[in-house]
Structure formats: C-alpha cells, structure tokens
Amino acid sequence: MPRVKKLGLNIKKYREAKKISQEVLAEKLDLTKEYICRVERGQKYMSLRKLFELADVLEIGFNQLMDFQ
Numbered sequence: 001m002p003r004v005k006k007l008g009l010n011i012k013k014y015r016e017a018k019k020i021s022q023e024v025l026a027e028k029l030d031l032t033k034e035y036i037c038r039v040e041r042g043q044k045y046m047s048l049r050k051l052f053e054l055a056d057v058l059e060i061g062f063n064q065l066m067d068f069q
Helices: 005-017 022-029 033-040 048-058
Strands: none
Touching: 005 033, 005 048, 022 048, 033 048
C-alpha cells in the first residue's frame, strides 16, 4: 500500500478516535471537508506545515502520523 494511503488511514484513525468530524477538522486547519476526505483516501497530499498543524489539532505526535507499521 502506498505511503500516502497509509498516512490517510492514520489521519482518519486518529480523527475518529478524537470524535472529530471531517468538517470540524477542515475548519480547524482552514481547509475544505472535501480536501480532508481526499487526504484520508490517499488521493491528495498535505503540506508538511499542515501535517504539523494536524498533529497539534489531533493532540498526537507527528511521528504517530508517520507510523506506517
């Protein structure tokens, strides 16, 4: 499985664990719900800056997002 798809699955997993909707996450990151949806499906790339912001919003370490085990 491509790493971008694994990253998307990690984002979805941690977002759902925090009970945050795609809409709320998008608002907090100044993105659209559609963008978040495409990232979670591995169809869109996020910038490194946005990935750090995402980790902060989800209250997890950046390394957790990048754990593809």
